[in-house]
Amino acid sequence: MPIYLAAAYAVFWALTFVLVFSIWLRQQKLEQEISDLAARLERSDKNTG
Amino acid sequence: MNFFRKVCAIVAKDVAAELHTREMVSAMLVFAVLALFIFSFALDLRGAMARAAAPGVLWATVAFAGTLGLSRSLAREQQSGCIDGLMLAPVDRSAIFFGKAIGNLIFMAVVETVLLPLFSALFDAPLLQPEVLLVAVLGTVGYGAVGTLLAAIAVNTRAREVMLPVLLLPLAIPALIAAVQATGRLVEGGTLAEAGGWVRLLVVYDLVIVAVSMLTFGYVVEE
């Protein structure tokens, strides 16, 4: 009986964590793209500037 | 040209096009009959079970055949470039919506006119009562209205027609439940008053869904 109770509350926590983690992952990807872009811009500035 | 005449013109165009080839309605009919057979075999419907299952099988069949017709109707519209033409003319968006929707309703009605007697015979269920026809009309109106709106959306997606059942069926659930329950009550020998709650729900659904579909249709066809 208590296994279902524990499983249910684990589900609440797990699904919340999945969403938070998914947002965090996408944020990491964005930050990676930002540094890539910054690097490319620097290189381009060095070449032309 | 006033609103009513614009709507009639659009309906007349669609019906004339269909009368020419009859491909859409015949496909819907063949599909419906096939679905009827599949349900009968799959659920082993005989005798009393058949009569009990008749309303459900009927409405499931109408729903699926309906998606065929709705997708085809809007796809045809897109291919012929007709909607773009209608948009250039000074036609009110809601007139286009009602024109398309009424055309679709007529096609579904043709299919149901064949299905109801067929079901009556095969399932030994008294489906040819005027009360059942009322329920059929109410259910079809709601389904056809929201179906027209969603078909207009679906046709413009990558997946095209495949998208329509996914979008439409969950939204049709209130009408489906109400239509099946009302038809079931009437088939068991109940009066319209007994099925009244379900009929009222269908009316509310129809009013709400037609209003919302009409108001948002313009946003779907504008470019």
Added chain:
Amino acid sequence: MRKLGQDWLGIVLAGLSSAALFVALGMVFLYAPREATMGDVQRIFYFHVASAWVGFFAFFVTFAAGIGYLARGERRWDILALSSVEIGLTFITMTVVTGSLWARPAWGTYWTWEPRLTISAVQLLIYIAYGMLRAAIESPERKARFAAVYGIVAFVTVPLSWFAIRWWRTIHPDILTSGEGMAMTSRMVHTLLTSLAAFTLLYATLLRQRTRLERAADALAWLRLRAENEKGV
């Protein structure tokens, strides 16, 4: 485009929702009474109902945001709509899964066509379809417009589905679960309301994070476009 600085509101929300969830959890296990017929398994009820209500609220926000987008045509309404759907889907999934986990020990079956569970499953289907619709459209403007229309029409059918399912279950009650009514004591009400508040705060926290993510993605895409055009990078 507004600059995205340090997110004080986000931090405050995260703190508040964590605290609220902690309190709610405490109430669920220590304050709420042990239910007579079902025992401790019944404690699933509080978060299960809270996630159902907040999930539905999330879809209402999408409905309102859809109207906002059609009226104004501004991207921020679309961001609100899609973010709210993502969070709403998470909550509704919780509702359906925990409902199933509750049904098994309480009524011996993993699924019951109980109104709340059924309407949650219907919402799950509707908003998965919403996601599929967005994914099937290339143009961002069309994506936003069609999604807004679907978000509006779909939400309008949910209360109607709720009534239809309720009446359907009243006429054809599940023999297994017909003892569904639960006597609510005041302690149970307090626990439920606290859970509801905690979930609402959680929703706000997640919404904040998700919308900020989308705005950052937009800003980056715009910057990339500028870099390619102006620098040939």
